Every structure is written in structure tokens, then in C-alpha cells.
Amino acid sequence: MEKGKITSVQMMLLLYPAITATAILLVPGVTAQHARQDMWLSPVWASLIGFLTVYVSVQLHRLYPQKTPIEYSIDILGKFLGKLVGLLFVLFYFHVTGIIVREYGEFVVGNFLFYTPIGFVMGTMVFVCAVAVRSGIAALGRLAQILVPVVIVLLVFIVILLFPDMDLENMLPMLEKGLLPSIRGAVTPQSWFSECFLMAFLLPHVIDEDHGRRWGNIAVVSIMLTLLMTNLATLFVFGNTTANFVYPVMSVVRYISIADFLEHVEAVVMALWVVGVFLKISVFYYVVVIALARWLNLSQYEPLVFSVGLLLFLFSNWSAKDLVELTHFLGTTGSFYLTCVQTVIPFLLLLAARWRKRATPPPSAVSHEKGK
Numbered sequence: 001m002e003k004g005k006i007t008s009v010q011m012m013l014l015l016y017p018a019i020t021a022t023a024i025l026l027v028p029g030v031t032a033q034h035a036r037q038d039m040w041l042s043p044v045w046a047s048l049i050g051f052l053t054v055y056v057s058v059q060l061h062r063l064y065p066q067k068t069p070i071e072y073s074i075d076i077l078g079k080f081l082g083k084l085v086g087l088l089f090v091l092f093y094f095h096v097t098g099i100i101v102r103e104y105g106e107f108v109v110g111n112f113l114f115y116t117p118i119g120f121v122m123g124t125m126v127f128v129c130a131v132a133v134r135s136g137i138a139a140l141g142r143l144a145q146i147l148v149p150v151v152i153v154l155l156v157f158i159v160i161l162l163f164p165d166m167d168l169e170n171m172l173p174m175l176e177k178g179l180l181p182s183i184r185g186a187v188t189p190q191s192w193f194s195e196c197f198l199m200a201f202l203l204p205h206v207i208d209e210d211h212g213r214r215w216g217n218i219a220v221v222s223i224m225l226t227l228l229m230t231n232l233a234t235l236f237v238f239g240n241t242t243a244n245f246v247y248p249v250m251s252v253v254r255y256i257s258i259a260d261f262l263e264h265v266e267a268v269v270m271a272l273w274v275v276g277v278f279l280k281i282s283v284f285y286y287v288v289v290i291a292l293a294r295w296l297n298l299s300q301y302e303p304l305v306f307s308v309g310l311l312l313f314l315f316s317n318w319s320a321k322d323l324v325e326l327t328h329f330l331g332t333t334g335s336f337y338l339t340c341v342q343t344v345i346p347f348l349l350l351l352a353a354r355w356r357k358r359a360t361p362p363p364s365a366v367s368h369e370k371g372k
Contacts, residue, residue, distance in 0.1 A: 004138030005207045008215040013144035015199060015219040017151070018283040020226050021276035022103050023192040025247050027227055028234045030331045032243035035185030037171050039235055039242065042185035043227035049343055050193030050220035056346045057200040058213040063353050066204050069197075069346065070294040076353045083295070085345070090291045092341045097284040098315025099326070099334075101126060104277045105316065106323045111250060112270060122316050129282045130309040133289060134302055137205050140282055147279065151272050155226070158253060158265060159233050165255045166236035188331050189227060191338035196220060197346055201287045246327065285312065 006014075031039040064072035069089055074082030105122040113121060132140060175182075196216065203212050234248040237255060245251045249269070256265045289308050293301035320326035 004136040004141075005205055006137055006141035006202070008206050008208050008211040010141035010145055011199060011202050011206050011212065012215040012219040012222075013148045014140060014202065014279065014283050015196060015216070016148055016222055016226075017144070017276040017279040018198055019192050019195050019219075019223050019280075021273065021280040022100060023189065023223075023227060024230045024249055025107065025273070026103075026327065026330065027189050027192070028231050028242055028248040029245050030188045030327075031185040031231060032235070032240070032248070033185075033331075034187070035182045036176075036240050036243075037173070037235065038175060038182040039185055040171065040228060040231045041179075041182035043189055043224050043231060045183050045186035046189035046193050046227075047220055047224035049190040049339060050196050050223065051217060053194050053196040053343045053346070054199065054213060054216035054220060056343070056350050057197055057203065058216065060200060060346065060350055060353065061203040061209070061212070063350075063357065065209075068204060068290065068294050069200050069349075070291050072353070073349060076349055076356060085349070086291070086295045088341065088345075090288070090295050093284060093288045093291060094311065094315055095319065096338070097281065097288055097312050098317075099319045099330075100277070100281055100284060101312060101316035102319045102326060104281070106326065107247065107273075108270075110323060111247070119313075119317070123313055125278065125281060126285075126309045126313050126316075129278060129285050130305050132278075132282045133286045134305045137202070137286065140279075140286060143282075144279055147275050151276055152226075154268065154272055156229075158256070158269060159229055161256045161265065162233055162237060162252065166233070167239070168236060170236050170239035171232075188335045191330075191335040193220065193223065194339045194342040197342040198283060198287055200346065201290055246323070285309070288312070 027043070028039065031042045035042050060069070060072060061067075064075060067075070070086040073085040073089075076082065077085060101122050104125055105118040108121050109116060109118045132143065196219065199212070199216050199219075203209055206212055230249055234242050234245075234252050237252045238245070238248060242248050250266060253266045253269050285308070289301045289304050292308065293304055298304070320329065
């Protein structure tokens with residue numbers, strides 16, 4: 001179906017924005033509500049789900065190489081149950097991609113394009129991502145290879161510019177109420193780390209798939225360090241008031257003022273974020289199209305791209321009526337919803353696959369019994 005190939009490094013560079021693009025905006029505020037001054041620890045606990053998800057994805061790929069979760073769900077559970085699980089994955093990624101598009105629209109309209117219809121903002125992004133997805137996984141891999149390093153360098157530079165406004169005492173007293181607050185603060189970020197299951201759809205297209213687990217773990221570490229850095233930056237500037245902001249990172253960037261010359265850096269942050277969200281939506285969009293094509297047993301996915309884009313636009317409008325409802329969902333039931341589908345269900349599939357492999361005798365044993 002898909003002839004394009006990517007390297008394991010490109011896979012890592014696709015996973016990085018697919019998780020951090022929206023997480024760096026919302027995670028600091030949501031985490032601070034539970035962890036307060038210990039919010040910097042929460043990404044560390046949350047990353048454990050990321051490592052588990054990478055392990056599960058790689059093990060399933062080794063058992064069923066060159067197959068996506070849609071296909072090996074049928075091999076593991078049988079045609080009827082496997083098709084149901086495959087349909088669950090398809091509908092889930094439709095829904096989640098619609099939520100991501102809605103997050104993008106709400107942020108852009110709420111912070112910059114105040115008088116632009118949100119439908120226009122979301123529709124244009126979906127169309128651009130559709131063109132990228134139709135170009136194939138190899139094009140997405142090269143885009144990530146070019147854009148992600150630039151985003152990382154500029155993000156680190158922006159954090160350095162915040163040094164004059166930082167107060168290290170804002171993180172004191174450390175662990176005032178023990179580890180529990182920071183663990184509670186990790187509940188929401190861990191749902192973003194569960195999105196590492198995207199690599200299960202990318203691994204069949206990786207050339208050096210033997211290095212997939214290593215670069216998947218590197219992606220988790222990179223994401224954890226990025227969230228740790230953004231949490232610390234907002235904590236050092238805002239302290240415990242971080243929980244009062246919907247987009248703490250965007251608010252903290254407005255504090256940058258170097259010699260009354262370097263100001264209004266939020267425009268740069270906006271540009272970086274749009275690049276990251278473009279890659280994030282494109283990866284999720286690609287997974288939706290591939291999953292649907294595999295579920296329908298189609299030989300090509302390209303004819304589905306633009307029709308799926310229309311459905312994603314509709315899902316983005318149905319996902320939430322406003323930003324308040326969307327943020328509430330992501331901070332409460334959404335955390336368990338994302339983790340259940342992307343970590344718990346694949347883990348159960350892995351257990352079932354290993355039990356099935358052990359219960360099925362090897363071909364040599366079967367032929368030996370027949371010989372007797």
C-alpha cells in the first residue's frame with residue numbers, strides 16, 4: 001500500500017512533535033493544578049507510560065512484522081473480534097485527530113486571529129495536512145528531519161531569554177506534601193505519552209527497524225525533557241499561579257524583554273507551534289488514513305485522503321463546543337480514554353499474542369506427530 005520508507009531517526013522526529021506540539025501548551029497549567037511547585041517532576045512519572053507503550057509497540061511489531069495494529073488484531077483475536085478492535089482504533093484516531101484540529105483552531109483564534117472564523121482556520125490546516133499526507137510517509141519523514149531540529153533550537157533559545165525573569169525560589173518547598181501531588185499531576189501528561197503507540201503504524205515503513213525501540217525510547221526521553229523544561233520555565237516565572245493560565249507557555253513568553261529591543265517573541269513561538277501542530281496533525285491524519293485503508297482491505301490509501309479530511313473537519317467541530325469543554329475533557333476523562341486505547345488495549349493484545357504463540361505448537365512438532 002505504502003511504498004515510502006523512513007529511517008528510525010525520522011520516526012523519532014515524527015513522534016516528537018506528534019506529542020509535544022499540544023502538550024507544551026496545556027500540560028504546565030493542568031499539571032500545576034495538582035502538583036503546584038512540584039509540577040516539574042510530573043513529566044518524569046508520566047514518561048513511564050511512554051516507555052511501556054514503546055515496548056508494547058515494538059514487541060507486537062516483532063511478532064507480526066510488516067503489519068499494522070489493524071491487521072495483527074485480526075491475527076490475534078480472530079476476524080470478528082479483530083475487526084471490532086480495528087474499528088475501535090479507526091474511530092479513536094478520527095476522534096483524537098478532530099480534537100487536535102480543534103485545539104489548533106481554538107488557540108489561533110483565541111490568541112491571534114480574533115476575528116477569523118474558526119472553521120476557516122481549521123479547514124485550511126486540514127487541507128495543507130491532506131496534501132502532505134498524500135505525498136507519503138517518506139515526505140513526512142523528510143519534513144520532520146528539516147523542521148524539528150529548528151523548532152528545538154529556537155525553543156531552547158526562548159527559554160534562555162527567560163532567565164532574567166526566573167526566580168528559583170518558586171520551586172520551594174520541594175516535595176512539601178511528598179510525591180503524591182507530583183504523581184497526581186502526571187495523570188494528564190501520561191495520556192500524551194501514550195500517543196507513542198503511533199509508532200506501531202510507522203514501524204512497518206522503517207528501514208532499520210532493529211533500531212526502532214532505541215529511537216522510540218529516545219523520543220520519550222526527548223519529550224520528557226521538553227515538558228520538564230517548559231514546566232520549570234513557567235514555574236520559575238509564575239510560581240503557583242501557573243495553574244491560573246490556560247496557556248502558561250504563551251503567557252510567560254510575553255515577559256521576554258531584552259534592553260527594550262527584543263520583545264513580542266510570542267509571534268516566534270506562534271510560528272514554531274504552528275509548525276509543530278502541522279507535523280502532529282499530519283502524523284495523526286496519516287495514521288487515520290492508513291488504518292481505514294487497512295480495515296477496508298484497500299490496496300491504496302491515496303483516494304481516501306481528501307474525503308477523510310472532510311470527516312476530520314466535521315469531527316473537529318463536533319469534538320467540543322468551546323475551549324472550556326475541551327480543556328475539561330483533556331484534564332479529566334480524556335486522560336483515561338487516551339491511555340486505555342493506546343496503552344492498555346495494545347498491552348492486552350500483546351498478552352493475547354504471546355499466549356497464542358505458546359498455545360500453537362511449532363510446525364516441526366506437528367509434522368513429527370503426523371509421522372508417528
